[in-house]
Amino acid sequence: MPSRADNRGVVEPKTSDMPVARTESGRAPQGGRLLVASRLATALSRAGSVESVAVEAVRALHDSFDYYLAVEASPREAIDRIAMIGQGAGIDLGPALYVMSRRFDLLEERGINIGKARFATEFGRDLEYYSGLVFQIEAGGDKESPIAGGGRYDGLLRSVGARVDVPAVGSAIHTERLLASVRGLA
Secondary structure, eight states, X not given: OOOTTTTOOOOOOOXXXXXXXXXTTSOOXXXXXXXXXXXXXXXXXXXXXXXXXXXXXXXXXXXXXXXXXXXXXXXXXXXXXXXXXXXXXXXXXXXXXXXXXXXXXXXXXXXXXXXXXXXXXXXXXXXXXXXSOEEEEOSTTOTTSOXXXXXEOTTHHHHTTOSSOOOOEEEEEOHHHHHHHHHHHO
C-alpha cells in the first residue's frame, strides 16, 4: 500500500506570471528553487531594495513557522496541514513527510490505531539529548501526568564518551500511573 506522502512535492508556479530568474550559470532553476528564485525576482522587481526584500522574507518565514507550530491534529491530518504550509512557503517537505507518513504506516501495520493519537508540532521533551521523534502517552488527556514518554536520541552515547553516534530509542514508563489507569479502565 503506497504511503500518503509518496506524491507530495512542490507545486510548480505558473512561469508566465513571474519574471524570468536565472542561476549564475544562466540556466533557469528547477522545482522548489524555481519557486524561490521566481518569488525573489518578483519581490526585487517590486521592491527596489535588498533590505525590503529581506524584511519581507523574514516576515514570510515567521508566518510559516507560526502556522507550523499551530498544527495539532490526528497524525494523517497533521501531515496534510504541514504539506500545505510547506507548499505555501515554497519549501519542499516531500522527503520528510514521506518518512513521517511511513512511520505512521508501520505503527498501523502493527495494529496501533493512530487515529486516536494527536500529533502536535510544538510538542517536545525537556531533555536536550533527543535527536528525533519524541512521544508521550497519556490517559484521559492528562498532559501533566503522562503514563510514558520517550523518543529518539542518537547522540546520547557520544555525549558520554562513545566514539560514534549510536542509533537509540527509549522511553520511561511511570508504572504507578499506568497501574492507576488500568484500574480505572477495568
